[in-house]
Amino acid sequence: MPIKLKDLDKRIRLKNLPFLDLEELDDKNFDELKKSAKLQWVVPETKIHPNPKNKFKTYLVVGDIHAPKENKPALKAVFKLMNDIKFDGIINLGDMVDLSCISHFNKTRHKTLEGLRLKSDYIIANGILDEFDTRLPEGAEKYFCKGNHELWADQLVDEIPALEGIFDPLECMKLKERGYKTVGYNEFIKLGKMNFTHGIYTGANPVTKHVNETKVNIGFGHTHQLEMKFFNSPARKVAIAGYNFGTLGTLSPEYTKRRPNNWNAGFGVFYLFSDGTFDVQLIRIVKDRFIYSGKLYDGAK
Numbered sequence: 001m002p003i004k005l006k007d008l009d010k011r012i013r014l015k016n017l018p019f020l021d022l023e024e025l026d027d028k029n030f031d032e033l034k035k036s037a038k039l040q041w042v043v044p045e046t047k048i049h050p051n052p053k054n055k056f057k058t059y060l061v062v063g064d065i066h067a068p069k070e071n072k073p074a075l076k077a078v079f080k081l082m083n084d085i086k087f088d089g090i091i092n093l094g095d096m097v098d099l100s101c102i103s104h105f106n107k108t109r110h111k112t113l114e115g116l117r118l119k120s121d122y123i124i125a126n127g128i129l130d131e132f133d134t135r136l137p138e139g140a141e142k143y144f145c146k147g148n149h150e151l152w153a154d155q156l157v158d159e160i161p162a163l164e165g166i167f168d169p170l171e172c173m174k175l176k177e178r179g180y181k182t183v184g185y186n187e188f189i190k191l192g193k194m195n196f197t198h199g200i201y202t203g204a205n206p207v208t209k210h211v212n213e214t215k216v217n218i219g220f221g222h223t224h225q226l227e228m229k230f231f232n233s234p235a236r237k238v239a240i241a242g243y244n245f246g247t248l249g250t251l252s253p254e255y256t257k258r259r260p261n262n263w264n265a266g267f268g269v270f271y272l273f274s275d276g277t278f279d280v281q282l283i284r285i286v287k288d289r290f291i292y293s294g295k296l297y298d299g300a301k
Helices: 005-014 030-037 072-084 118-133 148-159 206-214
Strands: 056-062 089-092 141-145 180-183 189-191 194-196 218-220 226-231 240-245 266-273 278-284 289-292 295-298
Touching: 056 072, 072 118, 072 289, 072 295, 141 189, 206 218, 206 226, 206 240, 226 278, 240 266, 240 278, 278 289
Parallel strands: 056 089, 089 141, 141 180, 194 218, 218 240
Antiparallel strands: 056 266, 189 194, 226 240, 266 278, 289 295
């Protein structure tokens, strides 16, 4: 299946949105203008048939893509894997869009904001979601955890209530139309005995912090690190597990100012057994490539 990321710039040109002048809004035409300002995106349908019933399900776990600051070669490598593996579902841990153009951190940084456009973030994010969705079988389970970057849109609406209903991230990424079940920021998706969230804590030991505070098996993103740890279980049977799934965004965005970091490009494969137990395979992407089941997947080719 061809990789379409190279066409995203073309999509940006083709799907321009009407300009919305907030100073000219009034009660009479406000609803009509809001509707016209929303991103009009046709969600493609997959042509892949469902998996036969197995004794376990296999899910792709991705997160922190931060469109338009996505890691294109890393994503292409993951798409190549999806061409080979028919996943039963996908778990997107959030921060799908970067939204730095409306971040409260950049409110007075006019040079930083120069050239950034909200609609470009959403157009590129939708293009990437199309790539995931068309590689999943019919009826695939899809989950999305709202991240702190998606939360920035809510914070802007709190500041300017007139913007409500115009650029909600979940609506603009067409997650409902795509069939995603979504949870709010710091809420959990529970699959069997495993819990997924965007990420609540950071610091030097985020996996330890998450397990100590939540007391459950947990997988998250947010910190852009790749790590797994196991902890004593009160039942003394299966250890409590914590997983940090890395990032599929750029490893050196502008705001880091080239400071050293321990970020890792990566993702995970989550195996869910019928009794609710599970296993997780963390996959690190090194120089745009990784190995899965003995095969090399290279996003630079």
